[in-house]
Each structure stands twice: as C-alpha cells, then as structure tokens.
Amino acid sequence: MNLSLQPTVLSVAAAVLVMAAGIWMSRISCKRNPRPLTFKLEILRLVILGAICFLLFQPEWVIISEPKEKPKVSILEDRSGSMETQDVEITPQHVVARSAYVRELLKGHSTDSLKETHVVENAPFSVQPAPDSQDYALASTDLAKPLEEAMQSSDNLRAVVMFTDGSHNASSSVLTQAQRMRSRGIPLFIIPAGSSVPLPDLALQDVKAPTYGIIGETVQIPFTIKSTLGREVRATLTLSSKDTGKAVTRTVTIPAQGEVSDAVLWKIEKEGSETLELKLPIQPQERVRINNASSFSIAGRRESIKVLVIDTLPRWEYRFIRNALYRDPGVDVHTLLFHPGLKEMGEGPGYLVKFPEKMEELAQYDVIFIGDVGMGSKGLTPEQAKLLKGMVEQQASGIVFLPGYQGKQMELLQSELADLIPVTFLTNKPEGTTQAGPSPLILTPEGRGSLLTMLADTESENEEVWRNLPGFNWYAPVERPKAGTTVLAVHAADKNAYGRIPLIVTQSYGNGKVLFMGTDSAWRWRRGVEDKYHYRFWSQVARWMSYQRNMAAGERIRLIPNPExxxxxxxLTVTAMVSDKQGAPLQNGEVFLDITAPEGTTSRVQMENMDHTWGSFTASVKINRPGKWILAASSSDQPDKAVMLPVITMNETLEKIGQPINTALMEEMTSITRGRMVKAEEIQQLIREIKDLPVPPPMEKRILIWCHPYTLAALLVLLSLFWIGRKLNGTI
Known part of the structure; x- marks a missing residue:
C-alpha cells in the first residue's frame, strides 16, 4: 500500500497561495484577539486549509495485490441438450454426437504439462436434466454463467478454454462477460463441436389450431413445414383423432432447403373436446425424427352468437347483412335502426326500440355492426359510444364499421369510437367516391390466407374467387390504414400517396377485434350464385369477430387466453370477464384461477381486477412444462360455477437437436477477449500457447481519497468544530 499524488503546476501554485493567505490571516487574527482559544482555532483553520490543498493533488491509496496462488486455467465443457446432435463426422461411416466428440478430445489430449505451472480446472456447464425431470423442458444453454463463475473462482485466472456448439439460448448476456474478461486480460479459446450445416430434416412448425369449432362446420388448421433436405419432397400429412380414429389427409410439396405454409381442413362432428394429431411422414434421409408430429385439442360446441346491427337507412347492404345473419341458425340478430325520416325507431321482427340502456343488456352481444351512423338524436350519444368502446376493449366483443354515402362516420371521430376505427379518413370528402363502373377488391398477401376472407378451400382458389366477385361502385373516403392494423383487401385500381386504397382492414383492440369494410356493395356477390359467397363471408365475420370472446364461456364467466x-x-395472460347473479359486470367481488399442471399439481391465484366497471380480471401463468394444463376460473359469489379452459403445450424443449453451430457468436466472443477459435488438431499447440502467456501485472486497487465520501465527512466535521469554536470565542 502506498500513497499516490498527482500534482500539477496549477495545483501547487494554488496550494502555496492559499496556505500563505491562511497564515497571514491567522497572524492578524491572533494579534487582534490574544485569547488562548484564538490560537487553537487558527491552528485548526490552517489544518483545514492544508487538508483542502492536499486534496488538490488528487491523493490516492494504491493497494497492490500479488497473486498468492498458481495461475489458473478453466476448461469448460458444454453438456446441454443440443450437444446430443450427431453431426461430427470422424469418418464418412463414423458420425458421433457432439458431446461424445468433446469427451474424446478431453481424453485424448493430456493437460499434465500445463498442470506443472498452472491450476487446471475442468468444469461442465448447462448439464441436461433427466427426461423425467420438471426442469427438462426449459433447460437451456447458458454460456455467460460459466464464464462469470470462472472469473469469480480465481483472481489469477490466466485463460478459459471452452468446448461448445455456441447455441446460447439463455436470457443472460454472454458478450457482457466477454467484455469483463477483456478488461481483466483473460483470453477465451473456443473449440467448436458440431457442423455449421443443419442436419437433413423436415420439421413441422407453427401448427395454429383454433381452440374450438362449431358442430357441423369445418375449421382450418394452418401449419408450416421447414426443410433442410437437399431435394424437393412431396409428402402427405395425416390429421387424425385420437378419440375416434377419424383421419383426413393433405398433400404438400416441400421445396429443397425451404419451407411451405398450408392448411388442413377438419369437420367438427361431436360436442366436447377432441384430441387431434397432425403427422408428417418421416423421410429416409431425415436425421432428426422427433419434430414430425404435433398434438392439440379442439372443442366442438353448439353455437349461439348474439349480433347487434345499428344503422340509419335501410340500404341494400343493411338489408342483405341482416337477412344473411337472420337465416344463420347459429346467430341471434337484433337490429337498431335510426331512420332519419321517422320520429320513432324502426320496428319489426328482431328490432330494438331503443339502444340497450343497461350494461348487462349490451354485454350480451358478441358482435356489433355500426353502419352509416353518427352522433346526435338520430345516432349514438357520447355515453353510448363509450360503452361500445368498452365492449371491445374489456368484454372482447367485435365491432364492424360499415360506412355509407351519408358520411356519418366522420361524426364518430369526435367520440370514444375514434380510437377503434382502423383507418384515417379524407375529412374534405365525407360522402366518399362514386365510380362510373364497378371495381373489384384485390386481396393482400395477408388477406389471401386469412380465415376471415377465405371463400374457397385453398389460397390460390380463394384469390381467384375474389378476383371474379362482382365489383362495387362506391367506397368510403379512406386515406390510409393506421399503424398496427392488418389490410386484407384493397381497391383494384385507385391509389393515393400511401398506396392502394385499403377497404377491408382489421385490428385488435384491447381484448376484442375491429373490422372496417370500406364499401357497401358486398350484397352484389349474390349475383348469379345467390348466397354462396355473401352468406359465407358474413357468417365468417360473425364467427371470427366473436371467436376470442367464446373460447371458454360459461353462464357468468368468460375466459380469454393470450396467446391462444x-x-x-x-x-400466458388469462383475462376473465365476470358477471354477477343479475348479469351485470362484477364490480365488488373476488375471482380465483385454479391452475392444474400437466403432472397433476394444482395451485390457486387471485385474479387482479383490471376494470371495476366492466368486471374484467386478469392473471398470468408461466407455461414451464409441456402437456395439458387446466385453468378454471370461479368467482367468490358463485364458487360452484367455474369455467374451465384446457391449454395444450406441444411436447418440445428449448434445446433443439439438429441445428448448426453458432459460429458467429463464438467468433465474436473470442474476438472481444483477444482469444481465438481453435481446431481440434491445434489443441496441443494451444496448451503451449497458454503456458507461454505473459504474466499479467499485479492487480491494483485505488482508493480515491480526494473524492471519497469519508473525506468529505471529515472536512464537514472540522469545519463544524471551527464554526463552534469561533462562536464560543466570541469571534462571530
């Protein structure tokens, strides 16, 4: 330990002047007041000034610590799940797993010569748990933790040698640890294990099955297949029921080294949950055979969707939409008509004479159509617009905007519904555009595969159907879609500075969905084919908009999982919409979520009340094991009326077999630490290189006296004593 000063010409000159001035002032003070205490105070003054002048030289205590042990070398061995990939080619006929390859390297290269001068520590990391362990599925490769532990284990760490495939998939930052190693002068040497080319494989990915379907209807189950094979493959997938044995097939052509997205259709034939399995045939060239199947469950239900249609004029679009929904056996439709030519509301079968006054009356509707309706006496009130917004945001209802040539939609921009409208309007042209001739709608890439706009069995057929649908003569004054929306269809010809005019646009808002239809001529689709496309489209709209709301619906509770x-x-975020015994949203009460894990263990959490007005509660569940989870929500006032939601997680793990090694990450790690990548045949050379590494300088620890908090505290104490002494001496 020694004291280090860093004086400068300026600091020395300042110190001399300050001390000289202090001595001169002390001499004058002692002459004016020759009391004994005065002399002591002036000595204290000079001590304080001397201390301040001393701090101008930036004094530091330097503590030098020499290593008390031999230099250490850490040899880290990756034992994660990805190391079981068999892609290390010893000979063309002898291919071994990465882990076995590393074990052979460690066994075949002795470190005895290094142990003469160094402490050598062998440490495995990210050891894969047993397959029957609860931690098996979420086990990951963490390259940062072993580096951190190696640095903490010794102050005289000379080098780190790591055997790994570089498949870091933990949340910690490995590059941060590499920067720390660089600051301490510790190089990292990596011996990669594995191939930089993925194994030949067909992987079934992203199977997006709906949670439920309607009995008698067909659901679409999209999927993606990724290929790393060197040739094109034509394969027939099989979707089968584990309960009934029923099976359907779908044939796809998978390009070489590419991927294909498609869908298989399944007809719901019975009520209740059914477990399905989608299988992709294993090809002879495949080296990974555990990712060719996916299991999930679909619940069959008898449907009853409640729809409210609000409009002003009984235009053709209004009439045909109402009739299509009225004839749908799964839809219960009510109508509210603000006719400008009538003093009273429109009347007839299914018509309402006034807007639902009570929240529980409005909360029953799954989908609400808002036509050419504005604000005011022949439209919505601000309170009603706020309720409609809450229906979407909190109750997971869907709203369909259907503007008309009156331009009433402009009035909605001054209400709470403005946030829900997924497009911006041309405010100087509220009546929209009327064309001389009809124009068709053109599907966007998102629209070609959307379940909402699917009017055929395949995407190619669907695009052809839309191309040949009867066109429209009028469209709304749309300027552009808002950020975060999805455009499904655009005008075939007209465009502006933002591109083609978007006419079918969707977005998610809160818990619900919003659809904007920028033309009122869908009724023309009946020409020549009657209800073939018109009925199907609006039927799909009603079901698509209400799907999330009805995923798990009971008499008093609805559950919405996100993601599905x-x-x-x-x-997994679970939102519960809860009603009391009178049907109104639950405002004062508790809601509990019982969670049953795949192995049968149960736990209970109290759901948080997110909105006291709408009875919206939420809770989060960490999906940390594959299999079937059962979520059951119940309220404190009706604990016996719980709603259950099954959630199936695919039997997968974070560690993936067959992926190529992450060469880019390993090269970056070694570059930061001034190490390098080492080939297997260079290991003995590496041992000699580590032995010849220069001895690092002893570690220094500097205590900055000039800016240490204890120094400031000492000065404050001395100044306080000086002030008190002057007070006692009568100087002040």
Missing part, C-alpha cells in the same frame, strides 16, 4: 396456443416458456 402458448409455447413452452411463454407467459
């Missing part, structure tokens, strides 16, 4: 099909490691 969680993957392993996801946090």
């Amino acid at each position: 099909r969680p993957r392993l490691g996801d946090t």
